[in-house]
Amino acid sequence: MLGRALRALPYNEESVEGLLGEDGPAAGLSDVAVYDRRLPDTPLGNATRLLLLQVTIDRDAAIAAFGHDGLDALLTTQLARADGDRIAARGRIVPAEGLLMSFDGFAVGDDDPHGYVASYTPTASWLAALTPRRHFGRALDIGTGSGAQALLASRHSDHVIATDLNPRAVAFTALNAALNGIDNLEVRLGSLFEPVAGETFDLITCNAPYVVSPEDRWQYRDAAGFEADQLSQAVVTQAPAHLNDDGFACMLVSWLAESKDDADARVQTWLDDVPCDAWVISLSGADPLDHAAGWNEHLSVDAEDYGLALDRWTAYFEELGVGWISEGAVLVHKRLGHRHVIRTDWADEEELEYGSDQIERVFKALELIADVDDERDLLATRLALPEETRIELALGEEGARVVLEEGTWPELEIDDELVEILGELDGRATLAEAIGQARVPRRRSTLDDIRELLELGMLELR
Secondary structure (H helix, E strand, O other): OHHHHHHHOOOOHHHHHHHHOOOHHHOOHHHHHHHHHHOOOOHHHHHHHHHOOOOOEEHHHHHHHHHHHHHHHHHHOOOEEEEOOEEEEOEEEEEEOOEEEEEEOOOOHHHOOOOOOOOOOHHHHHHHHOOOOOOEEEEEEEOOOOOHHHHHHOOOEEEEEEEEOOHHHHHHHHHHHHHOOOOOEEEEEOOOOHHHOOOOEEEEEEOOOOEOOOOOOOOOOEOOOOOOOHHHHHHHHHHHHHEEEEEEEEEEEEEEEOOHHHOOHHHHHHHOOOOEEEEEEEEEEEOHHHHHHHHOHHHOOOHHHHHHHHHHHHHHHHHHOOOEEEEEEEEEEEOOOOOOOEEEEEOOHHHOOOOHHHHHHHHHHHHHHHHOOOHHHHHOOEEEOOOOEEEEEOOOOOOEEEEEOOOOOOEEEEOHHHHHHHHHOEEEEEHHHHHHHHOOOOOHHHHHHHHHHHHOOOOEEO
16 A cells, blocks of 8 residues: 555656756765755655655645555554654655665664664665576575565566565565565575575575674674675575576675785685586775775764774784675576686676676676687687677777676777677677688687677677
8 A cells, every 4th residue: 555655656766866866866864954955845745755864744744645545554564653743754765776665764873773674775786787687487585685686586587585584674575575566575584595495596686794894783784693704605605506507696795815916716716616607796895994994984973983993893804814805796607517617807886787688698608618628619609799889999099999888887908900800790600700701810819809708798699
């Protein structure tokens, strides 16, 4: 009933952006005073005040916004409470990704409860961008939080199971499924894969609490019961056993290293014995002090408390012998075969966009590369440039830059000879024939660049 009332307004991303601008749906606590004054005194404006900004409104304004039944539904869910003639929010409902997502109110630091359920965070949007969106039979979301990834998976999966150790998160996920009229999502209480022991899936997503820290402050952030990056290791190494053949697992995790120079060695060892091709995408990295500063920024208003936290965290990493902490995504694709490929890349999280098609191309390329015995196999392939791949030529300069305008937005500098070859790749001619048609010499460096373009999803197999 509440979902119907909100859709009737309509309370969605487009309408909120119309009132507050492009950044409106991502409002933070510091935006409340300005946005409150910008909103009109209309049903939609008052609904946005209450649900997005947690600003108290009067009962008559709430009835005008939601109707009597809608207001009763809002109070029944306990996302809001009545205080005389005033209606106050106890949580937030934010439109994102075409969904209505409810969760706890604005984060206020140490006063947030242990089981605090976080909003649709930037990391949630990273995982959403790095998840393939083909049709799946059964999907699983581990550490579901407010259920964002499970809700998104429900659009292209027959059945979705969402698990979380936090009862409050499980309750929010069930509420959000009902709020959006989703009936193919099941919630289960429990840690990681325990609630689905013995079951397999076509898609697994995980944005579990992967932050490496000496604390157990919040369930959504800190990996309680796991030392260092062991929670991330458990997710990455256990997920393949729960995948069907041709299944994908997409996980946001952390991994440690002695130094920046060997940042990805540890996560690669987790994948050595996994029967999957894997793509490791580092999205951020920091030394212990910067890592501690970022995750304790909420304490920065008190220099003494902030300093104590920094000292505690850096001492923890020193004890572990850690000099670098990476945070990023591990994507795996399970398939039959004796040889599998692990690829590592870096991507700018601020440039991440919807990358389902790129991910599909990348893993088709990794499967091909795993089976290639020599360059003749590569020369026999038929390749084409996806619509999203651009070749940028600079006037008066040699060579060009190839850019993929989706997903991780990779780019590669290439020479004039490869520009000519790419112009001949129409999906019909083999690579060997395209090189002949371009009338350029066949060089090993050229084939290496072709392989790189393939593995980044900037070329596609036909």
